[in-house]
Amino acid sequence: MAEKQIKSTRLGEGYTKIEHPSGLTMLLCPMEGFSSAYALFATKYGSVDTCFKTGADGDFVTVPEGIAHFLEHKLFESEEGDAFSLYAKTGANANAYTSFDRTAYLFSCSDNFKESLDILLEFVTHPYFTQQTVEKEQGIIGQEIGMYDDSAEWRVFFNLLGALYHENPVRVDIAGTVESIARIDAELLHRCYRTFYNLNNMVLAVAGNFDIATVLESADRILKPAEEVVIERGQVNEPAAIRQKKVEQVLPVAQPLFHIGFKGTAGGSEPETIRNQVLDEILLEIIAGEASPLYRSLYDQGLINQTFGTEAMGSRDYAVTMFVGESRDPEAVYSRIIQEINRVGEEGIDEAAFKRCKKALYGRYIGMYGRVDSMAGLLLTAHFSGIEAYELLDVIAAATLESLQNRLAVSLNPEKCALSIVRGA
Amino acid sequence: MSGQLIRDSIGRGIHLSAVRDAKFKHNRLSANFVLPLAEETASDNAAVPLVLRKGFRECPDFTSLNARLAGLYGASLDADVTKYGGWQVLELSIKGLDNRFALENEDITGECADLLASLVLDPKLDDAGLFDPQDVALERQYLLDTIEAEINDKRAYAVNRCIQVMCADEPVSVRRYGSRATAEAVTAASAAAAYRRIIKDAPAEILFVGSGDSGSASRVFARRFARQERTPVENVKARLRTQAAGVKEETERMELNQSKLVMGLRTGAIENARDISARRVFAALFGGTPFSKLFLNVRERLGLCYYCASRFDVSTGLLFVDSGVDAANKQKAQDEVLRQLEAIQKGDFDDTQLGNTKLLMKNSITSTGDSLTGLEGWYLAQILRGQSVSPEEDARNIDEITRDEVIAAARAVTLDTIYFLTGNGEGK
Numbered sequence: 001m002a003e004k005q006i007k008s009t010r011l012g013e014g015y016t017k018i019e020h021p022s023g024l025t026m027l028l029c030p031m032e033g034f035s036s037a038y039a040l041f042a043t044k045y046g047s048v049d050t051c052f053k054t055g056a057d058g059d060f061v062t063v064p065e066g067i068a069h070f071l072e073h074k075l076f077e078s079e080e081g082d083a084f085s086l087y088a089k090t091g092a093n094a095n096a097y098t099s100f101d102r103t104a105y106l107f108s109c110s111d112n113f114k115e116s117l118d119i120l121l122e123f124v125t126h127p128y129f130t131q132q133t134v135e136k137e138q139g140i141i142g143q144e145i146g147m148y149d150d151s152a153e154w155r156v157f158f159n160l161l162g163a164l165y166h167e168n169p170v171r172v173d174i175a176g177t178v179e180s181i182a183r184i185d186a187e188l189l190h191r192c193y194r195t196f197y198n199l200n201n202m203v204l205a206v207a208g209n210f211d212i213a214t215v216l217e218s219a220d221r222i223l224k225p226a227e228e229v230v231i232e233r234g235q236v237n238e239p240a241a242i243r244q245k246k247v248e249q250v251l252p253v254a255q256p257l258f259h260i261g262f263k264g265t266a267g268g269s270e271p272e273t274i275r276n277q278v279l280d281e282i283l284l285e286i287i288a289g290e291a292s293p294l295y296r297s298l299y300d301q302g303l304i305n306q307t308f309g310t311e312a313m314g315s316r317d318y319a320v321t322m323f324v325g326e327s328r329d330p331e332a333v334y335s336r337i338i339q340e341i342n343r344v345g346e347e348g349i350d351e352a353a354f355k356r357c358k359k360a361l362y363g364r365y366i367g368m369y370g371r372v373d374s375m376a377g378l379l380l381t382a383h384f385s386g387i388e389a390y391e392l393l394d395v396i397a398a399a400t401l402e403s404l405q406n407r408l409a410v411s412l413n414p415e416k417c418a419l420s421i422v423r424g425a
Numbered sequence: 426m427s428g429q430l431i432r433d434s435i436g437r438g439i440h441l442s443a444v445r446d447a448k449f450k451h452n453r454l455s456a457n458f459v460l461p462l463a464e465e466t467a468s469d470n471a472a473v474p475l476v477l478r479k480g481f482r483e484c485p486d487f488t489s490l491n492a493r494l495a496g497l498y499g500a501s502l503d504a505d506v507t508k509y510g511g512w513q514v515l516e517l518s519i520k521g522l523d524n525r526f527a528l529e530n531e532d533i534t535g536e537c538a539d540l541l542a543s544l545v546l547d548p549k550l551d552d553a554g555l556f557d558p559q560d561v562a563l564e565r566q567y568l569l570d571t572i573e574a575e576i577n578d579k580r581a582y583a584v585n586r587c588i589q590v591m592c593a594d595e596p597v598s599v600r601r602y603g604s605r606a607t608a609e610a611v612t613a614a615s616a617a618a619a620y621r622r623i624i625k626d627a628p629a630e631i632l633f634v635g636s637g638d639s640g641s642a643s644r645v646f647a648r649r650f651a652r653q654e655r656t657p658v659e660n661v662k663a664r665l666r667t668q669a670a671g672v673k674e675e676t677e678r679m680e681l682n683q684s685k686l687v688m689g690l691r692t693g694a695i696e697n698a699r700d701i702s703a704r705r706v707f708a709a710l711f712g713g714t715p716f717s718k719l720f721l722n723v724r725e726r727l728g729l730c731y732y733c734a735s736r737f738d739v740s741t742g743l744l745f746v747d748s749g750v751d752a753a754n755k756q757k758a759q760d761e762v763l764r765q766l767e768a769i770q771k772g773d774f775d776d777t778q779l780g781n782t783k784l785l786m787k788n789s790i791t792s793t794g795d796s797l798t799g800l801e802g803w804y805l806a807q808i809l810r811g812q813s814v815s816p817e818e819d820a821r822n823i824d825e826i827t828r829d830e831v832i833a834a835a836r837a838v839t840l841d842t843i844y845f846l847t848g849n850g851e852g853k
């Protein structure tokens with residue numbers, strides 16, 4: 001069993017990384033003074049993984065959209081009832097989520113950590129579903145999809161992804177569609193499970209009030225060694241250009257909601273992708289942060305309000321930077337943002353703004369190492385991106401004006417920008 | 426476990442409460458003003474923290490202020506308006522990195538305290554004592570936008586509408602930002618008048634939570650407040666009806682896939698803190714956990730809704746059951762909710778269910794101490810209730826609630842309002 005101490009000199013803290021004989025990577029970060037512990041057991045498998053094969057499989061298989069999320073729902077059930085009822089005995093707060101590139105099962109607790117961890121490790125490694133339970137779930141998830149279809153915030157985001165991407169499954173709702181989930185059956189679920197819930201493709205991240213020895217004892221007792229697995233994901237034939245410049249939908253909202261998104265260049269190595277994402281966050285802060293001239297002029301003209309914000313997201317084969325908010329005139333916000341990006345492109349990034357925004361990001365990121373939930377999340381994200389959690393701080397500290405100038409051309413290219421709007425009737 | 430709350434009087438009707446805990450990497454300082462919630466004043470009051478957030482006399486420019494915050498390692502400055510029972514609470518808060526992480530030995534905590542005190546007590550007013558009309562116009566628009574944007578989140582919208590129908594003649598029905606009409610009426614003069622009234626009359630609660638020293642905050646607020654004329658008014662707690670007089674029903678339509686059913690209930694006379702604890706345990710057992718009566722029966726067993734939960738509001742004593750249902754299942758869901766209430770009233774639950782419910786509650790309560798905002802919100806609510814119970818003590822109080830007390834709490838409940846938000850039949 002390989003064990004390694006990962007330290008941060010900046011923070012004077014560290015965590016332990018263990019390669020367990022079962023194949024599972026464990027990232028364990030006890031945090032002094034905290035009452036609660038937060039545990040995430042996750043697989044590198046999300047809604048975009050719809051085409052794949054393992055070394056043992058002959059051909060690639062294409063599975064229905066929404067199956068990762070469906071599997072998450074089903075895993076939450078065991079023969080003895082759903083996971084919530086198991087956790088009822090320990091008092092832990094439990095949940096699970098599926099995103100584009102991962103599925104995570106989690107709990108937080110201030111007591112009975114060992115019992116809760118046992119439950120987590122047990123139910124995720126023991127799938128239980130039959131054709132009957134699968135059919136019942138199709139109804140429940142159908143309701144969930146209906147609820148999301150009513151959500152203007154959710155729709156404006158997915159409409160944007162649909163405008164930016166032609167083929168990439170990132171353009172489809174994480175839960176899939178009523179039509180796609182109707183094609184899911186127990187056999188397909190088992191195939192996805194066998195492929196992606198191999199412990200070699202998984203990670204356990206724990207932060208807060210717990211002992212490392214407790215985790216090891218549970219892991220040794222519960223986890224059976226997994227066979228080596230090589231997962232190949234189908235290549236997506238995604239053109240560099242976007243699909244459409246503008247997309248609109250009508251839903252009951254007061255003021256129009258907008259997402260202005262730029263399709264970036266994806267496909268680099270994983271560490272490179274996450275480093276670029278952090279650089280993009282600094283860049284977005286420079287362009288549209290609260291201290292930027294753009295923010296000021298949009299605000300003073302009443303074109304944006306406090307809901308305005310920016311975001312950078314990306315993974316293996318997609319990368320998007322976004323400006324989001326509410327506006328009476330989303331088209332005007334769009335033109336002003338494009339204008340400003342062109343201006344900064346021509347005149348270069350202001351040195352003072354660069355220094356200020358770098359410092360701001362640095363302070364905010366430190367905050368993420370200071371809470372049990374965000375620390376566990378950082379451990380997970382960093383691991384799936386092939387880096388250590390503290391490297392994110394190093395990326396910020398090492399950012400240069402030139403590196404951001406380069407990012408500007410890649411991640412804020414006006415040619416690859418789409419505007420998504422949800423308007424009231 | 427977090428540190429103890431230390432509460433000092435630093436002026437007339439001004440208290441500074443501090444919780445120090447070395448585990449945090451940031452410090453959060455907030456200035457809170459507590460006012461009676463009233464239709465006539467709600468919007469003017471709500472505009473005040475929003476306008477103050479824009480700058481102060483020595484730093485009148487919004488962009489320069491934001492640049493200073495960014496330079497303070499991304500300190501975040503927030504203006505907020507919340508409701509606590511019949512009160513409106515105005516909050517201006519700043520969260521900054523603790524000094525031990527400063528790269529150039531800056532006193533971030535001291536500068537944050539200075540900034541916040543200047544924003545609150547040294548605003549930019551013109552010679553006539555008015556706020557900047559441009560600032561007020563923008564923030565008035567923001568108030569209007571926020572009031573109208575309530576329909577964007579259908580679940581929250583439905584719960585708010587239920588409160589308004591249920592408490593039409595009680596102050597708690599006033600919305601935190603006021604109404605469209607009162608927000609439209611906000612002017613540079615009315616907002617400035619509200620500001621002066623707040624600074625003169627409203628009890629002020631300054632809270633400091635973090636790993637740093639609250640000394641600089643205490644000194645700067647005491648000094649700045651000393652220059653103000655203060656005649657603080659003691660706020661009277663709003664009394665709500667404790668029993669429903671009959672069941673009100675209201676249905677509203679809009680384009681929607683999933684309908685929202687909200688039931689508003691009154692929970693009887695509350696005499697003491699223990700009565701509140703009993704109601705909290707009852708509400709959790711009823712519909713506050715993933716193994717509650719409502720979740721297991723209405724959602725899991727009968728599949729009538731995607732979510733079905735109950736929430737007891739400590740500040741008003743009101744209980745709400747809210748659910749997302751298919752319009753066709755509304756009556757069935759409603760009947761089943763009441764059947765589950767009856768089950769608890771009859772004592773149809775075992776000690777394991779009760780014990781598990783308390784365990785989950787205690788776990789959530791204790792975890793509050795692990796986040797700055799959690800801890801600040803916790804102690805502000807304690808102060809507003811006139812007590813200072815720590816999360817650990819509260820967890821012990823919850824543990825003491827007996828089966829009989831839960832049954833008694835359930836029996837005190839009466840159904841007041843059924844609010845239903847549903848599709849107009851034209852949607853898909």
